[in-house]
Amino acid sequence: GESVGLHLPTLSVQEGDNSIINCAYSNSASDYFIWYKQESGKGPQFIIDIRSNMDKRQGQRVTVLLNKTVKHLSLQIAATQPGDSAVYFCAENPLGPGGYNKLIFGAGTRLAVHP
């Protein structure tokens, strides 16, 4: 979950395709994870969360998958739309939701949706 610099990895997809954004987290003790969407000039917007006792959770057009064995998290967006274009961050919390600790954010992935 460390920042890697000015150049975010970019995922380019065609409108209507499915998108998969990946994240490797750092702390094996983390038991709560959140995906955020951040549009230019705005604060992060909560998308979906998942606890470590689950391996999959679905929302509206989004699915989060958790693989604790390899400490990997993914966000799947179905039928990607131009409005989905943003930077996506994963975050982990070692002590659960609202836990007495800080969130550790990944570096982010830029999703670019082309018509």
Place this chain on the structure above:
Amino acid sequence: EAGVTQSPTHLIKTRGQQATLRCSPISGHTSVYWYQQALGLGLQFLLWYDEGEERNRGNFPPRFSGRQFPNYSSELNVNALELEDSALYLCADNTEAFFGQGTRLTVV
């Protein structure tokens, strides 16, 4: 219901000056988390306040400080500003699901 609110939206300061940023959590929420997001980077945890007390602190120098008021709003103060303090400063409430829109601090 109003979300997490931050002010000002933008702030321009000169190197060496002090900056004060403000955050109000959602009504009834007692915690405020502050994060720094430098241009093109992820969010770095700064400070956590709960029930008026500082509960946790990130890896930032002491010139980053703050406080939380009885109404649970919070101030972040940055003293002796340096050029590299230029960033988007974000606060979140105790669920960390809701972030404010941030204050863009520019140090010149």
